[in-house]
Amino acid sequence: MILELDCGNSFIKWRVLRADGVTPVEGGVVSSDSDLLVSLSNAEKFQLKKCRLVSVRTPEETDSLVASLVDVFGVSVARAVPAREMAGVKNGYQDYERLGLDRWLALLGGYHLASGACLVLDFGTAITADFVAADGEHLGGFICPGMPLMRNQLRTHTRRIRYDDMAAERAHESLAPGRTTVEAVERGCMLMLRGFVLTQLELARQYWGKDFVVFLTGGDANLVSGVVPDAKVVPDLVFVGLAMACPLS
Ligand SMILES: Nc1ncnc2c1ncn2[C@@H]1O[C@H](COP(=O)(O)OP(=O)(O)OP(=O)(O)O)[C@@H](O)[C@H]1O
Ligand SMILES: CC(C)(CO)[C@@H](O)C(=O)NCCC(=O)O
Ligand SMILES: [K+]
Incomplete structure (x- = not known):
């Protein structure tokens, strides 16, 4: 089967396709290389042969992930590169x-x-x-x-904006002017x-x-x-x- 990876700044999106290269079998979102390896550890099931990936991380971070994938699964890895x-x-x-x-x-x-x-x-x-x-x-x-960067910048750079994720979720019930800090920021x-x-x-x-x-x-x-x-x-x-x-x- 084929492993596909989209390595973003916060998360790695992964999915496994059948050898036909079109049918998705399984996929997920993980926040680290090690979590990815754990998610794929059931590799027997997937029998990974090939991998293609895109990364917006540093070359060193991407090289390190590729090395782990080759080492653990023995896959051949194709990386997306810039093109004119x-x-x-x-x-x-x-x-x-x-x-x-x-x-x-x-x-x-x-x-x-x-x-x-x-x-x-x-x-x-x-x-x-x-x-x-x-x-x-x-x-x-x-x-x-x-969205995560906007809200975290406010939370980080002000002293009186503090709230948890549950409150944030509730604030999105409406877009009316906020009557609490969490509503005002989230909306x-x-x-x-x-x-x-x-x-x-x-x-x-x-x-x-x-x-x-x-x-x-x-x-x-x-x-x-x-x-x-x-x-x-x-x-x-x-x-x-x-x-x-x-x-x-
Ligand atoms: N299963 C999930 N795990 C993590 N984040 C999720 C999930 N589903 C939705 N999200 C949302 O997706 C956002 C992350 O977006 P996404 O995964 O597209 O990119 P990223 O890796 O964070 O960043 P980049 O733009 O660099 O690719 C988070 O803000 C989160 O709210
Ligand atoms: C803008 C992000 C962070 C979005 O993931 C990524 O595409 C990136 O790092 N781009 C490089 C800068 C640019 O596209 O101009
Ligand atoms: K992205």
Whole structure:
């Protein structure tokens, strides 16, 4: 079977595909290399032969994970690498190697699924937006802090903002002006998130009218799916691009 990994800044998303390279068997989200190895320790069951991965971590961190995977499972590992052009998409960065590989793969996947112009919004540790025109030209994008970073910055840099995760969850019952600290912060951050999304949509409309597809991906995509009812929520969009960038011959 085939192991696929998306190594983000906070979490590693993993999934195992059948040897056919299309049918997912199992998957999960873990917060460390060692947790990943534990999740896969039942490897007999998976009989892993090959692995493909994308990482936005440092080369040293990624090398170390790859070494463990080779050591423990004896898999051959294909890593996504930066490209100027692929599958009809032209990387829009001045320095194409600087574009985050998770963004690159998600927009490759988005353009492929849309067969046309698309706006890819990814809600992870960071929130990213990427614009791809109908001719495959990547116009660039935006990066801002994700929900966990926004709330933690407030909690870290103020003395009187303190609350727990349970209270945070309850605060999202409504978007009315907050009457407690937790409501005020959680709803405030949520409105920033939504405002960001609506601004991206407006920009996409200026470029392409109504002729584009919006993709939502990343762990927090569900937080905004309500404001873009027409969007396609594709949690595994990075994996769609990963399969394109790392075909297993
Ligand atoms: N099973 C889960 N485990 C961990 N986080 C989850 C899970 N399901 C949803 N999330 C949410 O996903 C977010 C993390 O997003 P995601 O996993 O897309 O990226 P990441 O690894 O944190 O960051 P990056 O953008 O660098 O890939 C968290 O804020 C969390 O709220
Ligand atoms: C923006 C993140 C952190 C999103 O995961 C990642 O894509 C990244 O580290 N990118 C490098 C910087 C850039 O894309 O311009
Ligand atoms: K990501």
